[in-house]
Amino acid sequence: MTRRFLFVLGSSRPDGNTELLARTAAEQLPAGTEQEWFSLAEQPLPDFVDFRHDAEIPRPEGPAAHLLDATLAATDLVIVSPLYWYSVSAQTKRYLDHWAGWLRLPGVDFKARMAGRTLWGVTALAHEEFEVADPLVGTLRHSAAYLGMRFGGVLLGNGSKPGDVRTDTEALTRAKTFFAQDAPFARFPYER
Secondary structure, X not given: OOOEEEEEEOOOOXXXXXXXXXXXXXOOOOOOOEEEEEEOOOOOOOOOOOOOOOOOOXXXXXXXXXXXXXXXXXXXXXXXXXXXXXXXXXXXXXXXXXXHHHOOOOOOOHHHHHOOOEEEEXXXXXXXXXXXXXXXXHHHHHHHHHHOOEEEEEEEEXXXXXXXXXXXXXXXXXXXXXXXXXXOEOOOOOOO
């Protein structure tokens, strides 16, 4: 199967450290690998409305419809979000919230279609201790587990001011092989 990557950019800053790190990792993909980059700042999603108990669930429109289609078409979904208050950005969280609605869209079968695909994360943080990103990693790992996806992990880099991540030589080295690893299926910590 040909791999198709969807990079969902969740930063409010264009060309920020997280995006720079993701683009460095993407440069290592084999030639011809399909890539789509979707900026949640440039094409904001509407606030999520929970229609779970309504008789009819409206189909998404505009950027949300495009992002649903792109998400379903991707073999590899990359959440590119800086670490904000120990988790994903507000834009990224809104995208993940929309998954709850897409799970219930008639005829979409979102959960079954996402099963077996790979979820990755890329983040930059302005902290030396990467453990502070554990909530972000947990959010992505648990989301992947719920949908039966593989989880490729999160590429972490250090940077605060624009361009700082370029001095994180360890992160840049990890970026060179990040997408080449074989991702296991995600599991909840209590599953055996």
